[in-house]
Amino acid sequence: MSRLVGPVARLAALALLLALVLRPEWFEPILKPFTENNAPAIYTQSSLLSLTLAHLGLVAVASLIGAALALVMGVFVTRPMGAEFLPLSRSLVNIGQTFPPVAVLALAVPVVGFGVKPTLIALVLYGLLPIFENTITGLKEVPGNVVEAARGMGLSPNQQLFRVELPLALPVILAGIRLSVVINMGTATIGSTVAAKGLGEVIIAGLLTSNTAFILQGGIIVALLAVLLYDALAILERRVARRTGRLAEVTG
């Protein structure tokens, strides 16, 4: 029984998401009470599907760039030649996380203009920390005698990294990417303040016209996307962990 709860909840969330995005008019009766002065309950300025796809695209690109950057930095500072850059990289990444994305937008717009670019910059900076820290943790957790054996059998430093260390660190790195993706999913909504296409548009339209129905619509879609993606990435992570024998070590 309890094993069915996960898949059922997952399917229900997916169905709700698809309905909200593809058939928003179905929800008019539910959302109507949240509007005032006969305002429209359903956002029709642009199609919710195209906004959702744009939002997902933005998050995907930002997460890919962020993951690539954080991974390269994480690997570099765990190599002997990069070790002394660890404190510096760590402060940089921490600043990226501490600096509010809205402030990044405000600073970036004068330099790169309105639209997708400033949003990408804000998202990439904001999402670096979990991937960077998890890359370091994952690589440091690779058992010392495994790395020692790899070296002792004549694997070159690159072979050690790509054949042994990264595959073993992968589950932990994926956990970092998962966190970063979910953070980006929510944060990407502010991109709409600088004219990047995305679901933030619906929420902001709702805020500007005091239309709670719009806010709910945008907010619920973003939340469902975040939950489902988090779940999907967690499943992927467990698969990988099982393949590397890590999970089995922990549970049995």
Place this chain on the structure above:
Amino acid sequence: MIELDHVSRRFGEQLAVDDVSFSVERGTITVIVGTSGSGKSTTLRMINRLIEPTSGTILIDGKDTASVSGEELRRGIGYVIQGNGLFPHWTVARNIATVPTLLGWDSSRVARRVDELLSLFSMKPEDFREKFPHQLSGGEQQRVGVARALAAEPGLLLMDEPFGALDPIIRAKAQEDLLAVQQRLGITVVLVTHDMEEAIHLGDKIAVMDGGKLLQYAPPAEILANPAPGFVEKLVDGVDRPFRLLSLSPVASIVEPGTAEGPPILETATLRDALSELLWHRRDALPVTAGDGTVRGKISLQSLLAHASGPA
């Protein structure tokens, strides 16, 4: 043959290995014994250049190990460490195939070699090939670790506390396996341990190290009978010394003509086993037989005791 010539290694201010020289004959087992911090592991790891010597030279079969790249050198030398260090994300077959793959063997040759090694360590290839290390018992993991080290047919096997993580029963079995495999393949083994018992049991020669210095380098019988004064003496001193001495020789070495009453002893058994049998059965002598049951003579308590005493 391995020759260490005035080899030293300094870590910062500390001299971890201090002017060590010894040579290891081809096809023998040499055990380096010492406490932690004695420099024994550092010495071993300088042979395959996991650690570079600060000074001195190491020759393998007359060739300076510094003349090739560290990676190339290590691919030609088997290496086994404590806790085996198997790659947890690779199958047994892929683990064993590590070095052959690095050397670019073709896949059918690699597969043949993997099966051959699994059989050598009495593991059925079809049962074990596709297993992951976490699905194996401690003893099986250890054997796969040694199989992996032997995969590319190295003439030299370096072992750093290989049995340290095993429980006593599996350890004894692993030691017998090592002796059998070493004899069968005729390889040279250099093994590091902190356990004098293990050193006496396995070593053709024992190197005792302390504080980075080589204190004595001799066959086990010599170490037991004439330990260098000081650390070595303390290491081998104790109630067990006569028994250790007895455990080094087979019954065949002191068999006398004649017959005796009582349960027979195999000529391949150690003198220690013979003593225990004699005491248990309250006999002054017992018959000695070969593996096929033919009587070879007798072994007497008197000659046995003469063998167990230290220098007068």
